[in-house]
Amino acid sequence: ACGGSTSSNGSSGEEKSYNLKMSVTVGEGSTWYEGAKKLADDVEKETDGRIKIEVFSNEQLSGGDSGKAVEGLAKGSIDLTFNSTIIYSILDPKFGVASAPFLFDNLDQVDKVFAGKGGEMIKDLLAEKGVHALGYGENGFRQLTNSKVNVKTPDDLQGLKIRIPGITMYTDLFRELGTDPATMTFSEVFTALQQGTIDGQENPIDVIYSAKLNEVQDYLTLWNYSYDPLVLGINKELYDSMSDDDKALFDRLGKEAAEYQVKITREREAEQIKELEGKGMTVYTPSADEIEVFKETVQPIYEKYESIWGADLLEAFQER
Amino acid sequence: MTAITLFGSFITLIALRVPIAVSLAVSSIIVLFISNGFGSFEVVTDIMYTSVAKFTLLAIPFFILAGVIMDHIGISKRLIDFAQALVGHRKGGIVLVTVLVAVFFAAISGSGPATVAAIGGILIPAMIKNGYRKETAGGLVASAGAIGIIIPPSIALIIFAVVAGDQIPITINRLFMAGIVPGILVGIGLFVAGMYVRNRDIKRGIFNQSQEMQIRKSTSKEKWDAFIRAIPGLLMPVIILGGIYGGFFTPTEAAVVAVMYGLIIGMFILRKRYFKVLYKIFIESAVQTAVVMIIVSAASVFAYIVTTEQIASTVSNVVLGISDNKYIILLLINIILLIAGAFIDAISAFYIFVPILLPIMLQLDVDPTVFGIFMTINLAIGLFTPPVGLNLYVAASMSKTNIIQISRGVLPFIIASIIVLLIVTYIPIITTFLPDLLGVK
Amino acid sequence: MKILDYFEEIILFITFLTITLITFANILSRNIFKFSFSFTEEITINLLVLLTFVGTALGVRRYAHLGFTLVYDLAGKLGKKVIIVISSIISLALFSILLIYGYEMVQFQMKISQTTPALGMPQWILSLAMPLGALLCLIRTVQVAVTELKQVNKDSSKSQINNENKEIKIAESEEQKGEVKI
Ligand code: NA
Ligand code: NA
Numbered sequence: 020a021c022g023g024s025t026s027s028n029g030s031s032g033e034e035k036s037y038n039l040k041m042s043v044t045v046g047e048g049s050t051w052y053e054g055a056k057k058l059a060d061d062v063e064k065e066t067d068g069r070i071k072i073e074v075f076s077n078e079q080l081s082g083g084d085s086g087k088a089v090e091g092l093a094k095g096s097i098d099l100t101f102n103s104t105i106i107y108s109i110l111d112p113k114f115g116v117a118s119a120p121f122l123f124d125n126l127d128q129v130d131k132v133f134a135g136k137g138g139e140m141i142k143d144l145l146a147e148k149g150v151h152a153l154g155y156g157e158n159g160f161r162q163l164t165n166s167k168v169n170v171k172t173p174d175d176l177q178g179l180k181i182r183i184p185g186i187t188m189y190t191d192l193f194r195e196l197g198t199d200p201a202t203m204t205f206s207e208v209f210t211a212l213q214q215g216t217i218d219g220q221e222n223p224i225d226v227i228y229s230a231k232l233n234e235v236q237d238y239l240t241l242w243n244y245s246y247d248p249l250v251l252g253i254n255k256e257l258y259d260s261m262s263d264d265d266k267a268l269f270d271r272l273g274k275e276a277a278e279y280q281v282k283i284t285r286e287r288e289a290e291q292i293k294e295l296e297g298k299g300m301t302v303y304t305p306s307a308d309e310i311e312v313f314k315e316t317v318q319p320i321y322e323k324y325e326s327i328w329g330a331d332l333l334e335a336f337q338e339r
Numbered sequence: 340m341t342a343i344t345l346f347g348s349f350i351t352l353i354a355l356r357v358p359i360a361v362s363l364a365v366s367s368i369i370v371l372f373i374s375n376g377f378g379s380f381e382v383v384t385d386i387m388y389t390s391v392a393k394f395t396l397l398a399i400p401f402f403i404l405a406g407v408i409m410d411h412i413g414i415s416k417r418l419i420d421f422a423q424a425l426v427g428h429r430k431g432g433i434v435l436v437t438v439l440v441a442v443f444f445a446a447i448s449g450s451g452p453a454t455v456a457a458i459g460g461i462l463i464p465a466m467i468k469n470g471y472r473k474e475t476a477g478g479l480v481a482s483a484g485a486i487g488i489i490i491p492p493s494i495a496l497i498i499f500a501v502v503a504g505d506q507i508p509i510t511i512n513r514l515f516m517a518g519i520v521p522g523i524l525v526g527i528g529l530f531v532a533g534m535y536v537r538n539r540d541i542k543r544g545i546f547n548q549s550q551e552m553q554i555r556k557s558t559s560k561e562k563w564d565a566f567i568r569a570i571p572g573l574l575m576p577v578i579i580l581g582g583i584y585g586g587f588f589t590p591t592e593a594a595v596v597a598v599m600y601g602l603i604i605g606m607f608i609l610r611k612r613y614f615k616v617l618y619k620i621f622i623e624s625a626v627q628t629a630v631v632m633i634i635v636s637a638a639s640v641f642a643y644i645v646t647t648e649q650i651a652s653t654v655s656n657v658v659l660g661i662s663d664n665k666y667i668i669l670l671l672i673n674i675i676l677l678i679a680g681a682f683i684d685a686i687s688a689f690y691i692f693v694p695i696l697l698p699i700m701l702q703l704d705v706d707p708t709v710f711g712i713f714m715t716i717n718l719a720i721g722l723f724t725p726p727v728g729l730n731l732y733v734a735a736s737m738s739k740t741n742i743i744q745i746s747r748g749v750l751p752f753i754i755a756s757i758i759v760l761l762i763v764t765y766i767p768i769i770t771t772f773l774p775d776l777l778g779v780k
Numbered sequence: 781m782k783i784l785d786y787f788e789e790i791i792l793f794i795t796f797l798t799i800t801l802i803t804f805a806n807i808l809s810r811n812i813f814k815f816s817f818s819f820t821e822e823i824t825i826n827l828l829v830l831l832t833f834v835g836t837a838l839g840v841r842r843y844a845h846l847g848f849t850l851v852y853d854l855a856g857k858l859g860k861k862v863i864i865v866i867s868s869i870i871s872l873a874l875f876s877i878l879l880i881y882g883y884e885m886v887q888f889q890m891k892i893s894q895t896t897p898a899l900g901m902p903q904w905i906l907s908l909a910m911p912l913g914a915l916l917c918l919i920r921t922v923q924v925a926v927t928e929l930k931q932v933n934k935d936s937s938k939s940q941i942n943n944e945n946k947e948i949k950i951a952e953s954e955e956q957k958g959e960v961k962i
Contacts, residue, residue: 040647046506077505079646080382082389082639086897094888096381109897148892180810185819185898201810202819202898204394206501207589210510213780215586230508234780356852357867358845360836361874368877384881388910391832392825397803400796400831588807595803618793622838625792629835630844636832684846726850 034262039072041099042080042088044106048229050287051101051249052076054156054280058099058251061272070265072099093149095254101280103158104141104248105186110148115188116328116336117141118161118245120317121310126285128339129246137335145250151258153273156249156280158223159288163244164236165219166212169303171240173197173316182208182220189245192320196313205230212236223247225284228291233298241292241304242313251277341648345370345641359687364637367644374648383640390639391632394591395501395511400628401594402449402492405575406457407624408601409447411616412608414572415457418443419465421569424557433469433551434479434533437462441483442526445490446576447597449497451685451722452729453627455484459737467738470547472540474748477738478723479533481730481745482752483526485719488685490522491515492579492594494631495685495718499711502642502693509707511590512583516774517708521716521763525756532755571604584779631686638690651695658699665703669764672696673717677757680721684729688718708774709767716760723749781923788838788916795831799824819898826896826906833878833913840871840920857936861929868925875921878914886911 041059043051052074059072080097081087085106091097093110107114117137123129132138133155142152168175177197183189185202193200201217211217212235219236227239251273258266296302305313325333348369352362364383371379409415422436422443429435440458448454459480466476488495496514503509540546557565578600582593606613645651662668679688692714700710722730725746735745763769774780802820809817839845852863889904896903 073647075646079505079643082386082643083505084389084392087385087389090889090892090894091382091385093892094381096379096385109894109903110892112895112900185822187819187898187900190819190898199810202821203589204821206395206504206508207511207591209508209780210512211589214512214583214589216589216592352867352870353848354851355867355870356847356849356863357870358847360845361871364874365870368874380877380881381884384878384885384910387878388829388882388885388907391829394821394825397799397821397824397828400799400828401803404796404800587811592803592807595800596807598800599804621793621796622789625796625831625835626839626842626844628796629832629839630846632828632832633836633839634846682848727846727848729846 034069035265037070039070039098039257040080041072041074041101042078042091042097043074043076043101044078044085044088044103045076045226046229047076049076050225050280050284051156051158053283054251054276055099055101057279058153058272058276061276062268065268065272089150092252092254095149095256097254098257099251099253101156101249101251104250105184107145107148107250108186108188111144112187112327113144113329113332114141115186115324116332117248118188119324119328119333119336120192120244120320121314122336123160123243123246124310125243129248132336132338133248135335136338137332140332140335141250145252146255149255150250150252151255152250152252153269154251154275154277156251156277157284158247158249159225159284160241160243161221161223161245161247162227163219163221163240163242164227164232164300165238166215166236167218167238169238169240169301170242171303171305171309172312179219180217182211182217188320188324191323192317195317195319208232209235221245224288224291224295228295233295233300237299237301239292239295239300239302241302242310244313249277249280251280341370341374341644342650342653344373345644345648345650349641353682359684360633360637363634363641363687363690367637367640370644370648382643386640386643387636391636393501395497396632396635398492398497398511398591398594399449399494399631400624401591401598402494402497403453403627403631404620404624405594405597405601406448406450406453407620407627408598408605409444409572409575410453410457411620412601412605414447414575414604415440415444416461417565417568418572419458419461421565421573423465424562424565428556430551431534431537433462433466433471434530434537437466437479438483438526438530438533441480441486441529442490442523443572443576445487445522446492446580447572448487449492449494449594450627450631451485451487451719452733454487455480455730455733455737458484459734463734463738468550470550471537472545472748473738474740474744475533475536475540476748477734477740477745478749478752479529480737481723481728481734481749482529482756484730484734485722485756486522486525486529488719488722489518489525489712489715491518492590492597493518493715495689495715496711497590498635498686498689499693499715502689503697503707503711505694506697507701507707509711510780513708513774513779514711515580515583515590516777516779517712517770518715520769520773521712521759524763524769525716525719525759528755528759529752532751536751571608575600584777634684634686635690638687641687642690642694645691645694651698654695655699655702659702665705666765668699668703669705670761672699673713673760673764676714676717677720677724680718681724682727683721684727685715685718685721688721689714706767706771709764709770712770713760713764716756716763720753720756720760724753725749784916784919785838785841788834791834792831792838795827795834799827799831822896822898823901823906826909829906830909830913833909834916837913837916837920840917840924843924857932860932864925864928864932868921871921872918875914875917879911879918882907882911882914 041055043055045051055074059074062070078088081091086109088100089102089106092100104114104117145152179198181198182203183200349366419440422439426432426435444454463476463480467473500511579593579597582588722728802824886904886907894903
């Protein structure tokens with residue numbers, strides 16, 4: 020069942036050896052790649068090379084397509100991946116709950132939910148889809164950039180053409196906010212921003228920074244409007260077929276690798292914001308009152324999506 | 340070892356007349372089977388599916404469609420008439436007309452052979468009538484048609500952006516802008532070579548100079564009329580490039596606008612025949628699109644093997660082991676690509692070579708834009724080098740020569756293009772100054 | 781086979797027209813009505829897959845696919861037959877893999893009820909493009925192989941009078957079909 024990998028009996032008694040393939044969405048300079056690399060190195064070291072993980076950047080294992088990577092992970096043609104829960108919503112729209120608008124005020128709330136019942140429920144949901152979650156990484160809070168106006172309130176957003184990921188919830192949300200949302204493949208975003216085909220986009224800081232969007236965008240609003248968690252996942256059939264020792268090893272090292280990825284992402288983010296500001300971007304952090312206005316504006320989204328996400332799941336994510 | 344299996348089986352299959360797309364996929368499947376058995380074949384379908392289902396690639400069918408429409412509604416003939424009226428009466432005027440029209444049609448069409456087909460039907464007979472040998476006529480049109488993939492819009496440059504985009508951020512807009520000047524340079528090179536052949540043949544007494552003078556100078560009125568009739572064609576690049584750089588559309592959208600423009604113009608030109616022709620246009624474009632896209636699809640599996648089996652790093656170690664001199668390596672790479680281009684098509688070559696060569700280029704501090712352009716010129720030359728050259732085949736049939744005759748006829752143009760290729764490779768500013776000047780990143 | 785021709789052509793015509801119209805309507809709506817329905821792009825890119833695989837099948841019949849024919853051209857009657865048989869078997873092998881594993885892909889997507897991200901459409905319906913196209917390619921490959929084998933017999937019985945002319949004629953007839961490739 021583990022297509023992209025070979026598993027054969029190792030020399031040391033019953034212990035099986037593995038050559039596994041892991042896919043991450045973004046490039047080699049990313050924290051995703053570093054986190055995956057740490058897992059690969061740790062596993063190889065602790066098993067004296069019995070288990071090897073080869074890490075591939077830019078979703079090279081699925082022709083550059085994240086959706087296909089998640090599908091591949093679920094069916095076992097890819098062994099491990101780092102993918103956003105936003106991508107997982109093609110398997111079940113419930114995964115969208117983690118990115119609900121203005122759900123979290125800060126990272127402390129995030130950590131608490133993912134370490135608690137919310138994290139457990141997502142893990143169960145993943146298991147149903149054939150994925151065993153080793154840990155949660157972080158793409159970060161998604162922030163807004165644009166070339167027109169320093170966005171402080173929903174009024175500032177009216178009529179802006181904003182590129183969003185191709186997920187229904189975001190489309191509904193950005194309509195609710197009064198913008199003119201457009202989905203577009205990310206590789207065309209820089210060009211489209213530069214030529215003025217669109218006015219703005221939203222992404223976590225690391226993406227904004229590595230794509231050098233500051234060259235084509237003047238305003239950055241740190242509104243923390245949608246949290247974007249990563250799942251460090253392993254194909255469940257593969258995981259279940261492992262010895263108890265190997266399972267425990269993957270659970271421990273996977274959790275560590277995910278935590279490491281979260282840590283370096285947060286460290287870098289602070290520096291990156293400073294650098295973006297240094298390069299001429301106007302960085303604005305809305306006040307608590309201003310965020311409150313946004314929250315009220317997007318209430319209809321909660322009304323519409325509560326039934327899709329499920330009341331239990333939403334409640335677990337709203338627990339403080 | 341894996342590299343030898345992969346490339347060895349690929350070459351064997353090609354030699355057995357297996358279509359290039361099938362050869363790419365099957366040689367990859369052989370390697371997959373050796374390392375993983377049957378269990379890994381689902382990767383093949385996954386990658387063949389996702390590599391085609393890409394928004395950026397949507398520009399390809401539209402640019403193909405736009406080119407086919409423009410050809411079917413007679414736009415190329417109008418462009419030729421206009422160029423004839425301007426410079427056709429001069430000595431060697433038809434050479435200039437051919438190059439001018441090729442450069443211009445290149446700004447409409449995204450593909451090389453389509454450019455040959457669009458202009459060759461009229462220009463090859465015209466050249467022969469003007470006293471040129473048929474292999475010279477065929478050779479010039481075959482080579483001039485290749486400018487179609489250097490000057491935007493270009494299917495080749497879109498593919499480069501997609502393939503290179505896995506490693507570095509690079510935009511189609513920048514590549515398109517960067518291709519203009521080198522494309523014109525190739526045109527100048529071909530014009531010079533054409534004039535050289537003409538003068539050489541006069542000396543040898545195998546050029547009938549009396550025929551050449553038959554075209555008289557056009558009057559201002561004739562020029563003006565020809566201009567008016569050429570306007571629909573002349574506007575096309577304005578819409579495409581103006582639309583993209585004016586911020587109205589993405590390249591994909593520009594392509595579809597070009598299609599709509601062509602369809603509307605066609606309605607006025609074709610009138611009653613319109614709907615019958617329309618069906619034919621779409622089917623023909625669909626087949627042309629499939630021929631390109633199935634190679635994209637299969638070559639992506641090949642590129643997957645190159646990546647996952649670490650073939651890229653093996654090859655680049657070998658290449659960088661030969662020399663650490665940037666200029667020698669650039670020369671070496673150009674030679675490899677010219678040889679490869681003699682046998683395989685441009686799109687396969689991008690998928691096979693970009694994952695291998697781009698890391699080397701980055702290590703040598705070569706601007707990826709420059710790399711994209713000189714690689715494209717290289718593969719454009721491949722379109723008219725024997726034994727496998729699509730432009731060559733199309734032009735051979737149009738000029739009623741066989742492949743050996745036309746290979747002789749095209750030689751001066753190959754040499755001229757290689758000279759331009761080396762100039763573009765070694766003087767990067769030729770490529771970068773226009774996009775840099777206009778701030779296109 | 782006539783029916784198959786129409787079937788393929790109609791699919792290609794409708795698919796291509798739909799892709800064109802959706803994309804164009806999207807530009808219009810965005811620039812004029814300030815309303816973007818670019819989420820439809822997930823339909824267009826899946827239709828591009830359909831266009832590719834069905835177009836590939838028609839391309840097989842029209843001899844449109846790129847290949848290297850020098851060895852074949854130089855081969856004798858028996859050599860030509862051997863090459864036709866081997867190359868067809870290799871093509872058939874690939875299209876069988878695409879049919880079988882394409883079908884498995886469709887089944888898996890049905891099983892986990894995978895949807896498209898923006899419209900929430902069942903992905904498997906769109907993914908059918910691949911096994912369907914592969915099936916058509918299989919049929920076309922057999923058809924062309926049979927035709928070619930017959931042609932080899934016919935050509936050799938007439939003896940090779942003028943190779944040069946024949947070459948041009950073949951090239952011309954391809955040209956007339958409009959199979960001009962990048
Ligand atoms: Na072009
Ligand atoms: Na060639």
